[in-house]
Amino acid sequence: MKELHILIVEDDEELAKSLQLFLNEIAQTTVSHDGFEGQMLGQEGIYDLVVLDLMLPQVNGYDILKHWRNEDHLSMPVLILTAKDTLDDKVHGFQLGADDYLTKPFHREELIMRVKALLKRSGHLGNDNQLTVGPFKVNLSNRIVSVNDKPLELNGKEFDLLVYFIQNPDTIITKDQIFDRLWGFESETAISxxxxxxxxxxxxxxxxxxxxxxxxxxxxxxxxxxEALA
Amino acid sequence: MKELHILIVEDDEELAKSLQLFLNEIAQTTVSHDGFEGQMLGQEGIYDLVVLDLMLPQVNGYDILKHWRNEDHLSMPVLILTAKDTLDDKVHGFQLGADDYLTKPFHREELIMRVKALLKRSGHLGNDNQLTVGPFKVNLSNRIVSVNDKPLELNGKEFDLLVYFIQNPDTIITKDQIFDRLWGFESETAISxxxxxxxxxxxxxxxxxxxxxxxxxxxxxxxxxxEALA
DNA sequence: CGAAGCAAGCATAAATTAAGCTTAAAAATT
DNA sequence: AATTTTTAAGCTTAATTTATGCTTGCTTCG
Incomplete structure (x- = not known):
C-alpha cells in the first residue's frame, strides 16, 4: 500500500485510465468521472494532490477548485490538466489557486515530473522518497522510520498514520480524515x-x-x- | 509586501530587463547575466525564488541547479525559463530539482502566475486562512488565537464564539443567533x-x-x- | 423624586455528559 | 505460531450544561 493518495477528476474514461496507470507508480489513485462526485471526494481533505480536468459534465472544474479553496479552505496542490490552452484559461486557473497547469496533449513523463515536483514542494514527497521533519526521518520506499537517527519500529497502520501527520505538520487532521485515509470510507471498522x-x-x-x-x-x-520538536 | 526577493539568471539582457519589469510587481529582483555570478548569488541562500535560464555563456544552467541542490543543499523554488522545449530537457530539469519549467516564448501573465503559485506553495506568499481584527489573530486552520501575538487558549465553543464575533465586527448579534449557530435550532439545551x-x-x-x-x-x-481596540 | 420591584444578564461552582485514552482480549491475517 | 488488526470495556479528563445567587439598569408607584 502506497502512502500517497492522488485524486483524479477526469470525465474521459479512457484518459482517466491512463492517468491512473501513469500515476500509480508514485501513489495510490482514486478516479472520479463526475465533477460533483469529484468535488465531494476532494472535500474529504485526505488527498496529497489532485489532477483536475476543467471540462466536466454538469460542474465546471473552475468552480470545484474555487469551492475547495474558498469554502472548504483546502490547500492540497492541484494540477489542472485540460485542453483549454488560452492564456486567459491559465490565468484564471492560477488565480483560483491552481499550482500547475498542463495542457492536453501532454507527455506522460512531463506529467509525472510535474506531479512529483508539486508533491516535493508541498512536503508530501521528499528527495529519494524520504521525508524529514525535525528529528523524524521517514523512508517511504522501505517504510523505515528513525528519530534522531535511532530506528523506530512501526507496524503498517502505525507507519501510515505517522506519514499522514508528517505530511501535514501544524495542520488539524480530524479523526474522520484519518479514518477515511487509512481505512477508506466504505470500511466497516469502528472509527474508534x-x-x-x-x-x-x-x-x-x-x-x-x-x-x-x-x-x-x-x-x-x-x-x-x-514547534514541539525543538 | 516587498520582502520577497527573486533572483533572475538570464544572459539575454533585453529579456532580463523585461523579466525584472514583470516581476518587480511582486518582489525585489536581482539580475545576473552571467552563469558563474548567478550561481554565486544563488548560493547566498537569501532568495525566495530563482528564475533560471538554461543556455548561459560558460556555465550550463543544469549544472548550476544541480550544484545548488546537491552541494549547497538549497531548497528555494527554481523556475526554469528556456527555449529548450523538448521533453528530455524538461525531464532533466525536473530531475535536477526544478519546480517549474516554462518555455520561451512565454506570456508575461503566465510567468507571473507561475511565480506566484510557487511562492505561495513554498510558504513565502500569504495564503493564510487567518482572520485579523485589531490585535486579534485567529487562524481557522489550526484554531490558534493570539492577541498582541500572545497566544490565547480557547476550547471548542469559546473559539467558535469568538470567530462568530470576529467575522461580524461592529454588528449586533442576538443571543438566538449565537445559539442557533453554535448549538443548532433543534438543540434541547437551555439558551442561557x-x-x-x-x-x-x-x-x-x-x-x-x-x-x-x-x-x-x-x-x-x-x-x-x-473601536474599543485602539 | 427615589426606593422597591423586576427582569436581563453575569459569575461561579457543581453536576452531567461525552470525547478520548488505555488496556487486554478476540479475531483476522501472515 | 506470530503479528497485526479490531473490538470491547472501563477509566480519565475535559467540555458542556444546569443551578444558584449576584449585579445592573430599568420601571413603577408611594
Whole structure:
C-alpha cells in the first residue's frame, strides 16, 4: 500500500485510465468521472494532490477548485490538466489557486515530473522518497522510520498514520480524515480504532524519543506540532 | 509586501530587463547575466525564488541547479525559463530539482502566475486562512488565537464564539443567533448557556489582553466593537 | 423624586455528559 | 505460531450544561 493518495477528476474514461496507470507508480489513485462526485471526494481533505480536468459534465472544474479553496479552505496542490490552452484559461486557473497547469496533449513523463515536483514542494514527497521533519526521518520506499537517527519500529497502520501527520505538520487532521485515509470510507471498522492507533503511536514515539508532538484538539481533531520538536 | 526577493539568471539582457519589469510587481529582483555570478548569488541562500535560464555563456544552467541542490543543499523554488522545449530537457530539469519549467516564448501573465503559485506553495506568499481584527489573530486552520501575538487558549465553543464575533465586527448579534449557530435550532439545551460562554470568553480575553471588546445591548444582543481596540 | 420591584444578564461552582485514552482480549491475517 | 488488526470495556479528563445567587439598569408607584 502506497502512502500517497492522488485524486483524479477526469470525465474521459479512457484518459482517466491512463492517468491512473501513469500515476500509480508514485501513489495510490482514486478516479472520479463526475465533477460533483469529484468535488465531494476532494472535500474529504485526505488527498496529497489532485489532477483536475476543467471540462466536466454538469460542474465546471473552475468552480470545484474555487469551492475547495474558498469554502472548504483546502490547500492540497492541484494540477489542472485540460485542453483549454488560452492564456486567459491559465490565468484564471492560477488565480483560483491552481499550482500547475498542463495542457492536453501532454507527455506522460512531463506529467509525472510535474506531479512529483508539486508533491516535493508541498512536503508530501521528499528527495529519494524520504521525508524529514525535525528529528523524524521517514523512508517511504522501505517504510523505515528513525528519530534522531535511532530506528523506530512501526507496524503498517502505525507507519501510515505517522506519514499522514508528517505530511501535514501544524495542520488539524480530524479523526474522520484519518479514518477515511487509512481505512477508506466504505470500511466497516469502528472509527474508534483511530484512537487505539493514536495511543500506540504516541506510546512508541514517547518511548523512543521522549517526544509528544501530536496534540489532541478535543471535538476537532489532532495536530502534529513542529514547534514541539525543538 | 516587498520582502520577497527573486533572483533572475538570464544572459539575454533585453529579456532580463523585461523579466525584472514583470516581476518587480511582486518582489525585489536581482539580475545576473552571467552563469558563474548567478550561481554565486544563488548560493547566498537569501532568495525566495530563482528564475533560471538554461543556455548561459560558460556555465550550463543544469549544472548550476544541480550544484545548488546537491552541494549547497538549497531548497528555494527554481523556475526554469528556456527555449529548450523538448521533453528530455524538461525531464532533466525536473530531475535536477526544478519546480517549474516554462518555455520561451512565454506570456508575461503566465510567468507571473507561475511565480506566484510557487511562492505561495513554498510558504513565502500569504495564503493564510487567518482572520485579523485589531490585535486579534485567529487562524481557522489550526484554531490558534493570539492577541498582541500572545497566544490565547480557547476550547471548542469559546473559539467558535469568538470567530462568530470576529467575522461580524461592529454588528449586533442576538443571543438566538449565537445559539442557533453554535448549538443548532433543534438543540434541547437551555439558551442561557450562551451567557455562560460569553462570560468565559470575556474572562479569558480580559485576563490575557485586558481588553473588553464585547458589549452587551440589553434586550437586544451583543456587539464586538472594533473601536474599543485602539 | 427615589426606593422597591423586576427582569436581563453575569459569575461561579457543581453536576452531567461525552470525547478520548488505555488496556487486554478476540479475531483476522501472515 | 506470530503479528497485526479490531473490538470491547472501563477509566480519565475535559467540555458542556444546569443551578444558584449576584449585579445592573430599568420601571413603577408611594
Amino acid at each position: 480504532v483511530v484512537e487505539v492507533y493514536m495511543s500506540n503511536l504516541r506510546k512508541k514515539l514517547k518511548k523512543s524519543s521522549s517526544l509528544s508532538p501530536i496534540k489532541t484538539l478535543r471535538n476537532v481533531g489532532y495536530m502534529f506540532e513542529t | 448557556v450562551v451567557e455562560v460562554y460569553m462570560s468565559n470568553l470575556r474572562k479569558k480575553l480580559k485576563k490575557s489582553s485586558s481588553l473588553s471588546p464585547i458589549k452587551t445591548l440589553r434586550n437586544v444582543g451583543y456587539m464586538f466593537e472594533t
